[in-house]
Amino acid sequence: MTTxxxxxSLYKIFGPDAAAMMEKVRSGTTKEQLNDEFNHVLGLNNIxxxxxxxxxxxxxxxxxxxxxxxxxxxxxxxxxxxxxxxIDGVNxxxxxxxxxxxxxxxxxxxxxxxxxxxxxxxxxENTQYGLEIQGLAEKEAKKRARHxxxxxxxxxxxxxxxxxLSGGMxxxxxxxxxxxxxxxILLMDEAFSALDPLIRTDMQNILLDLQSELxxxxxxxxHDLEEALRIGDRIAILRDGRxxxxxxxxxxxxxxxxxxxxxFTKDINRGRxxxxxxxxxxDNGQQGPELSGDMLVEDAAQxxxxxxxxxxxxxxxxxxCVGVVNITDLIRAMARxxxxxxxxxx
Amino acid sequence: xxxxxxFPALGRRDLRDLRLAIDQSFKGFSREYGEQIEALxxxxxxxxxxxxxxLQATPWPIFILVVCGLAWLASRxxxxxxxxxxxxxxxxxxxxxxxxxxxxSMIAVSTILCLSVGLPIGVLMSRSxxxxxxxxxxxxxxxxxxxxxxxIPVVMLLGIGKVPGLIAVVIYAIPPIIRLTNLGIRLVxxxxxxxxxxxxxxxxQRLTQVQIPLALPNIFAGVNQKxxxxxxxxxxxxxIDDWCQWIGTTGPESGLQPVSCNGFVKWDGDRCTRxxx
Ligand SMILES: Nc1ncnc2c1ncn2[C@@H]1O[C@H](COP(=O)(O)OP(=O)(O)O)[C@@H](O)[C@H]1O
Ligand SMILES: [Mg+2]
Numbered sequence: 001m002t003t004x005x006x007x008x009s010l011y012k013i014f015g016p017d018a019a020a021m022m023e024k025v026r027s028g029t030t031k032e033q034l035n036d037e038f039n040h041v042l043g044l045n046n047i048x049x050x051x052x053x054x055x056x057x058x059x060x061x062x063x064x065x066x067x068x069x070x071x072x073x074x075x076x077x078x079x080x081x082x083x084x085x086x087i088d089g090v091n092x093x094x095x096x097x098x099x100x101x102x103x104x105x106x107x108x109x110x111x112x113x114x115x116x117x118x119x120x121x122x123x124x125e126n127t128q129y130g131l132e133i134q135g136l137a138e139k140e141a142k143k144r145a146r147h148x149x150x151x152x153x154x155x156x157x158x159x160x161x162x163x164x165l166s167g168g169m170x171x172x173x174x175x176x177x178x179x180x181x182x183x184x185i186l187l188m189d190e191a192f193s194a195l196d197p198l199i200r201t202d203m204q205n206i207l208l209d210l211q212s213e214l215x216x217x218x219x220x221x222x223h224d225l226e227e228a229l230r231i232g233d234r235i236a237i238l239r240d241g242r243x244x245x246x247x248x249x250x251x252x253x254x255x256x257x258x259x260x261x262x263x264f265t266k267d268i269n270r271g272r273x274x275x276x277x278x279x280x281x282x283d284n285g286q287q288g289p290e291l292s293g294d295m296l297v298e299d300a301a302q303x304x305x306x307x308x309x310x311x312x313x314x315x316x317x318x319x320x321c322v323g324v325v326n327i328t329d330l331i332r333a334m335a336r337x338x339x340x341x342x343x344x345x346x
Numbered sequence: 347x348x349x350x351x352x353f354p355a356l357g358r359r360d361l362r363d364l365r366l367a368i369d370q371s372f373k374g375f376s377r378e379y380g381e382q383i384e385a386l387x388x389x390x391x392x393x394x395x396x397x398x399x400x401l402q403a404t405p406w407p408i409f410i411l412v413v414c415g416l417a418w419l420a421s422r423x424x425x426x427x428x429x430x431x432x433x434x435x436x437x438x439x440x441x442x443x444x445x446x447x448x449x450x451s452m453i454a455v456s457t458i459l460c461l462s463v464g465l466p467i468g469v470l471m472s473r474s475x476x477x478x479x480x481x482x483x484x485x486x487x488x489x490x491x492x493x494x495x496x497x498i499p500v501v502m503l504l505g506i507g508k509v510p511g512l513i514a515v516v517i518y519a520i521p522p523i524i525r526l527t528n529l530g531i532r533l534v535x536x537x538x539x540x541x542x543x544x545x546x547x548x549x550x551q552r553l554t555q556v557q558i559p560l561a562l563p564n565i566f567a568g569v570n571q572k573x574x575x576x577x578x579x580x581x582x583x584x585x586i587d588d589w590c591q592w593i594g595t596t597g598p599e600s601g602l603q604p605v606s607c608n609g610f611v612k613w614d615g616d617r618c619t620r621x622x623x
Contacts, residue, residue, distance in 0.1 A: 075544060104546035116541035120559045130545045132555075181545070 004185070004217040005051035005074060010083030012069055012241075015040030018081045031240045043069040045241040047083070051234075054215040058232030060222055066241040067221045071189050074219060075108045076100055087185070105134050108185040109178035113193055115170045117162040123149060123173050124158040130181035148176040152206060168199035172206070179210070186218045193222065204230055225264055229253070229273045237261060249273045271298030271334040276314045279333045280323030286311040293322060301330040376503050387509045390459075394508050398451040406443060410434050452508075456515045457569065464520045465565070468527025469553065478528065485521040493518055526568035530561025 013021045013034070021029075021040045031042040044066050051057040059067050072078040073085055076092050085092040087107070095103060109130060117126050127145035136144075149158055152172040162170050171191060178186055192200045204227065211218065222228050228235050229249040236246040245257040253273045256262035277293030288309035291300050293316055304312050304327050314323045356364070401409065410431055417430045437446050471478045493514050500510045534557050542556045558565075 077540060077543060101546040101548060104544060106546075108544075110541070110544040112537055112541060114537050116535070116537040118538060118556065118559070120562075129555075133545050133547050133551055177545075187544075 001052040001055070003050045004053040004088065005049075005057075005219070006084075006086040007047050007049040007051075007070075007073070008084040008086070010044055010047040010070075010073060010085065011081045012043035012066075012073070012078065013040050013081045014043050022082055042241050044073075044080075047241075047243055049236055049243060049246070051217065051219060053217055055233040056211065056218045056220055056231055058220045058222060058228040058235045059238055060225065060228040060235055061238030062223055065238040067223070067238055068189055069241075070238065071187050071219055071221055074185070074187055075104055075110065105130070105181065107183050108187060109181045109183040110187040110189070111171070111174045111178045111191040113190040115162070115167075115174045115194075117170060117173055117177075119162055122159050122161055123154060123165070126162065126173050127176045127180050129177055134181065144180055145176070148180045149173075151179070151210065152176045166199075168195050168203065171195060171203060175203075175206070179214075184216055186216045188218065188220045190221050190223065192227065193224070200227070207231065225268060229268065237264075250275065250278055254278070266336060269298070269334075270336070271301065271330075272296055274333050276300055276312075276325055277322065279329050280314045280325050281329070283313070283321050283323055286313070286324045286326070288312040288324070290315050290321070292317075297330050297333045300325065301327070301334065304330060372499065372502070380503055383503055387504065390455075390512065391507075391509050394451065394455050394512065397455055398448055401447040401451050402444065406434075406438060409447075452512070452515070456512055456519065459512070459516055460520045460523050461569070463516070464523035464568075465527055465558075468524045468565075469531065469558075471524065471528040472531035472557075481524065485524060488517055489521045523565070523568040526564045527561060530564030531557045533564070534560045 011022060011025060013025065015021065015038075018040065021034060021038060024038070025034065025042060025045060029038075031045070034040050034042045047070060049057075059070060061067050069078060073080055074087075074092070076085070076095070080093070087103075092100075092103070118129065121129070124142065124145055127149055128141045131141035131144060146158065149155060152175050154169060154172050154176065157165065157169065162173065165173070171194075174191065178188075192203045195203060207218075208231065220228075220231055222231070229252075232249055234246065235249055235252050236243050237252070238244070239260065245252060245261055247255075250273055252261065253265050253268060253270055256265050274297045275293065276291060276295050276297065279297065280293070286309075288311035289303055289307045290313045291303065293314050300312060304310065304325075311324055311326045313321050314325060316322045355361075404412075413434065414427050414431050417427050418424075421427070434446075437443060467481065471481050496517060497510060497514050500513055504510050538556060538560065539552070542552045547555065
């Protein structure tokens with residue numbers, strides 16, 4: 001997997017004398033000390049992140065952990081105090097104003113937490129916005145905008161104003177506007193956080209559907225672990241401006257790096273995160289339904305329960321058997337770790 | 347002790363000399379540059395006169411139709427359109443059509459003038475705190491000194507007529523437009539602005555597609571105040587003439603004539619600029 005976006009030793013300090021604070025931060029001053037003693041806010045603290053091409057990179061953390069600050073460095077809405085951002089081998093920080101504008105028009109579009117639509121424009125005109133800025137001819141822009149409005153399920157609402165739509169529908173407009181520019185990078189800052197749980201799940205499905213076809217590089221910010229695990233190909237967890245762990249959803253859930261993350265993940269439904277290939281044992285000839293190695297444990301448990309066999313054969317992409325699981329493995333994988341340890345105690 | 351109880355004012359003679367000096371230099375200035383300054387304002391005068399002639403020459407049914415069309419565009423309310431038609435019909439019925447055309451042309455021209463000067467200044471103020479801190483006290487002064495104070499030098503330079511009237515209206519009416527343009531732009535939702543930046547808008551696109559449209563409700567509040575401020579100028583030329591005479595010599599009664607058609611025109615402009623913003 002090639003790297004699309006590379007962030008190297010990125011620091012952001014908010015305050016009048018940020019550059020002078022760098023030395024203190026490099027030599028280990030914490031966010032709290034910097035705030036209390038020097039009245040500067042440590043936004044990002046030595047971020048190193050490689051975001052793979054055509055995947056969904058989730059950045060997760062509690063409020064104030066620096067997520068918004070980080071994502072805004074990718075399209076340089078915020079200038080770093082120190083560090084580098086490279087996209088496809090091009091240094092974003094070296095771009096001139098005109099180059100940067102061009103990069104934002106063609107290469108990276110953004111979806112916002114509070115939608116940030118233009119209230120005086122219709123759904124169609126909002127969706128066209130990025131194309132208008134690109135300088136695309138009106139007719140072509142309209143055509144493309146209509147296409148994306150349909151793709152996000154808003155056909156028929158073209159002439160409505162954002163104020164007449166529900167939150168979920170407004171964010172569909174936000175998504176259509178971002179997709180319409182054909183940018184290969186999609187930046188989503190808590191795009192679904194303001195929505196009701198049911199609608200949020202809807203939007204996640206829309207996004208995953210579209211992504212299975214569009215293969216964009218998506219940076220998706222959230223403070224919700226369920227959402228992170230559901231959406232992310234990779235997850236980076238941020239705390240006080242630092243990445244404290246990064247990896248696949250399974251790695252985060254199965255090997256939390258510290259108690260803080262373990263605490264986060266303990267209530268998670270593991271059956272929806274862990275995949276068969278992670279827990280399978282070597283092929284011992286047992287027969288049963290043939291399931292993909294990428295299948296989630298929860299789905300496999302259902303299928304194995306319904307089948308006469310208590311085993312399943314795990315297959316790779318080419319249809320070769322790479323291992324087996326039995327129903328006990330599946331149940332154990334779904335059990336929460338704290339319960340596991342309690343059972344051992346008995 | 348006397349130092350504290352009696353203010354150490356200039357002597358009578360010094361004061362008189364000072365007054366004389368100011369007087370002299372202003373007279374000299376107006377003798378020297380009066381014509382140039384008049385020439386400077388000439389295009390404005392021609393525009394005003396031309397516009398008034400155009401309105402006077404327009405057949406009244408067409409004028410009412412056009413105004414109703416504008417009212418519809420601005421308000422999208424059939425009630426306001428009917429109200430507009432009825433008002434102008436009554437104005438004509440009471441024999442005030444000609445005067446009203448003068449008033450309307452005065453309002454239209456001064457509005458165009460106020461917007462074309464006020465908007466850019468307001469935009470400038472919104473973009474720079476420095477500009478704001480320089481312009482704000484000037485606006486304060488413009489709004490607090492009575493208009494005859496600045497009209498005196500204007501009248502001395504340009505004589506009595508349409509242009510001083512226009513200047514009086516503009517000086518009186520432009521501060522709210524500038525202030526509210528500035529305020530409106532500063533109050534634009536920062537997330538929407540950020541979206542414009544994120545999609546690569548250049549400063550001009552940002553201004554024309556986001557900042558001004560979103561500030562428009564506030565700017566219109568300024569325009570609305572402005573058209574209601576036509577009290578100052580009363581009814582265009584006639585009132586200004588009366589009024590300037592009053593400044594010069596005569597008693598105050600002439601400045602106070604109420605003009606009913608002014609009221610109608612104002613009501614209409616008010617409804618249309620307020621609209622459902
Ligand atoms: N413009 C700013 N000036 C000062 N501090 C800021 C600014 N923007 C963000 N911060 C601070 O930086 C930290 C990270 O903020 P943010 O990136 O918005 O967090 P998140 O998006 O994870 O909630 C917070 O402590 C916040 O208060
Ligand atoms: Mg945030």
